[in-house]
Amino acid sequence: xxxxxxxxxxxPQVFEAVQFELERxxxxxxxxxxxxxxxxKPVHEPSxxxxxxxxxxxxxxDKAPSVTQLTALIExxxxxxxxxxxxxxxxxxxxxxxxxxxxxxxxxCRPDVLVGFxxxxxIGGGIIVRTPNRIFDYSFRERLAQGRxxxxxxxxxxx
Amino acid sequence: MYLYVGVGxxxxxxxxxxxxxxxxxxxxxxxxxxxxxxxxxTAPELLSTAQVAELEAKLKQAYEHQIETAxxxxxxxxxxxxxxxxxxxxxxxxxxxxxxxxGYQKTLEEVRKVSNETMKQLYHSxxxxxxxxxxxxxxxxxxxxxxxxxxxxxxMGEIVASYITExxxxxxxxxxxMTYITETLDANKAALKKNLSSGL
Numbered sequence: 400x401x402x403x404x405x406x407x408x409x410x411p412q413v414f415e416a417v418q419f420e421l422e423r424x425x426x427x428x429x430x431x432x433x434x435x436x437x438x439x440k441p442v443h444e445p446s447x448x449x450x451x452x453x454x455x456x457x458x459x460x461d462k463a464p465s466v467t468q469l470t471a472l473i474e475x476x477x478x479x480x481x482x483x484x485x486x487x488x489x490x491x492x493x494x495x496x497x498x499x500x501x502x503x504x505x506x507x508c509r510p511d512v513l514v515g516f517x518x519x520x521x522i523g524g525g526i527i528v529r530t531p532n533r534i535f536d537y538s539f540r541e542r543l544a545q546g547r548x549x550x551x552x553x554x555x556x557x558x
Numbered sequence: 559m560y561l562y563v564g565v566g567x568x569x570x571x572x573x574x575x576x577x578x579x580x581x582x583x584x585x586x587x588x589x590x591x592x593x594x595x596x597x598x599x600t601a602p603e604l605l606s607t608a609q610v611a612e613l614e615a616k617l618k619q620a621y622e623h624q625i626e627t628a629x630x631x632x633x634x635x636x637x638x639x640x641x642x643x644x645x646x647x648x649x650x651x652x653x654x655x656x657x658x659x660x661g662y663q664k665t666l667e668e669v670r671k672v673s674n675e676t677m678k679q680l681y682h683s684x685x686x687x688x689x690x691x692x693x694x695x696x697x698x699x700x701x702x703x704x705x706x707x708x709x710x711x712x713x714m715g716e717i718v719a720s721y722i723t724e725x726x727x728x729x730x731x732x733x734x735x736m737t738y739i740t741e742t743l744d745a746n747k748a749a750l751k752k753n754l755s756s757g758l
Contacts, residue, residue, distance in 0.1 A: 482754055488739075492732050499736065503743060508751045523723040526739045530753050537742045540723050547715025554714070 404481060404511050405457060407450050409501040411483050411513045418476055420451040425469035432466070481511040487527035487538075491518045575617060580610075 408414050423445050431441040447455070455464060458472050484504060492500070497516060504512040519527075523539030605613070743750070 484754070488732060489735070490732055496732055496736060499740075503740065504750075504754075507743075507747050508754045512754065521723055524735050524738070526742060528743075528750065530750075533753050535746060535750060535753075537739075537746065540719070543719035543722055547719050548711075550715040550718050551711035 404479065404505070404513075405450065405454050406498070406502065406505070407453055409497055409513065410515055411481075412515075413448075413450055414476075414481065414513055416448060417451045417454060418473065420445070420447045421454075421469055421473050421476070424451075424464065425466055425473065428464065428466050428469065479511055481513045482509055482531065483513045483515060485515040485517065485529040487517050487519050487522065487529070489518065489520055489522055489524050489539075492516060 404414075408417055424447065427442065427445055434441045454472070459468060462468070486500060497514070501512070501514045504514055521540060523543070525538035525540075525542070527538050527541075528535040
């Protein structure tokens, strides 16, 4: 069964955090089972982020989590090797805008894209897309730089 | 020289005259003496002593008069000659000076001509160089002006772009840009997809 990256796991940081939480949960389950066998008091279950919970729900369904299933899930995530794209905007977007952009990349480019976000007010507006091997600059700054040769003529025509 | 000759002639003529008178007197005296001794009672004498003295005085007077006349004449001749000599000298010196001046003026004229020619050539040369220099300077000024204009245009473009970018920097509304962003991504979807698919 092909595994698709959940829509709410958008950024590389979230992806790594989900992986970490799953591994921690698996380790807790493993330790709890051993402690139960020896009669020791198990450690409190570690908390998970909403993204991790949603991933678990989609993976496990109604079943209770087990070490085997969690190991399989972790392995699927490791095999996934998602592509990371960095986007630069004039300001940091909110969650809605982040989700919109991530959905666009996963719909139009690859379903396993992770999108990192950063802000740079000097670009004025627009977007800069940085892939692992190329930069696509669609910012206002670049548009102005490309058209700066026309500015003197425009000024003369106005004058 | 003429003076001396003239005076000499006069003197000789006077002496001859005196000699002739004395001889005549002596001949007359001897003739009367002969007549007197030969004929018994003598004929009367030709010139008496007083007459001879008078004649000598007259001769002397005439001689002195002649001398004076000759001297005066000679003086006048000398004056005239001196005047003529002066005139000749003046004319000769004037001619010489005039000739020298004329030569000097000719030389000056030639020098002036040469100088004028040289000045004309210098002027033409300077004028040509001035025109050439002006052309070169105008060309350089035009090039420099064009460079300044190009540099200004470049800088102005950068200044305007920086100003706009700086002006837009604050208060960015991403929500209003999303339409532009999504349209831009849609327009470049193929390139993005190709890069994300093939580059890995």
